[in-house]
Amino acid sequence: MGNPLVSVVIPAYNRPDTLKIALDSVLAQTYPNIEIIICDDSTDDRVQEMLGPYLGSNSIIKYYKNERNLFLENWHKCFDLASGEYINYLMDDDVYHKEKIAKMVYFFKEFENITLVTSYRQTIDAYDQLLPPIDATARIYEETRILDGKMLGNLALTHCLNVIGEPTTVLFRKKDLTERYGVYKEKQYSLINDIAAWLSLLSKGKAVYISEALSYFRRHPNQNNNTLGLKAFSEWLDIMVASREDGFLDTNELFKTALHSYRERVKNYHEFAEDIKKIDIMLTTLD
Structure with a gap:
């Protein structure tokens, strides 16, 4: 089967400093066949300026600056521009473990009917220091498991918590996401668009939960969860x-x-x- 192309897609927005860390974590991947799609929804040019040296020396990076703010449509734009058989979103303030893509692709290649691979994600602060887990990020299982998709979906739904993972956490096959990212049963979800996508995928097959931390979820004052609050x-x-x-x-x-x-x-x-x-x-x- 070789090494199918994986598209790492980044909807960027006004965070050049953390985006640089995120981007470096993709470039450090041990998996050999990756493209990086960055769709920049920023209100200024700081992200574009930071990316200048990268774009001159890394042909796997494809950068697009939006002429106007697209918000959720920026997520769809990332998806549409991706050429890979597999897609992994990366929030511009999160980080990948260097073996994330390789360890996740393995399960798609070796097992049948897998539609979603996720993992434990380590919580970090604004300065990359490790934090204890919050309720949603607590390790679900102590060992890696292949699960019935509906079982994992039910775990999230019955706890009203995204225990599956943020967009950064999950790798999936592009063709399996038959509705737009964040659309479920023809409704576009904006606040839990990741859960909407995961349920769409989990309804079609099995999931893999990897118990080791393969991504790092950054908590800081300016992230959406803090600004949206109870909404x-x-x-x-x-x-x-x-x-x-x-x-x-x-x-x-x-x-x-x-x-x-x-x-x-x-x-x-x-x-x-x-x-x-x-x-x-x-x-x-x-x-």
């Missing part, structure tokens, strides 16, 4: 309901667990009053 939860209820069409949350008990988990997270916030009413009605019909 990041607002799309979970819709995706829980939609996921049942694909066989996720396929028993009443699993669905009730997911609804209770969501309700518990938002119960003290008045802006979620309508969601709580919907949940209470659904729970009544399930009893």
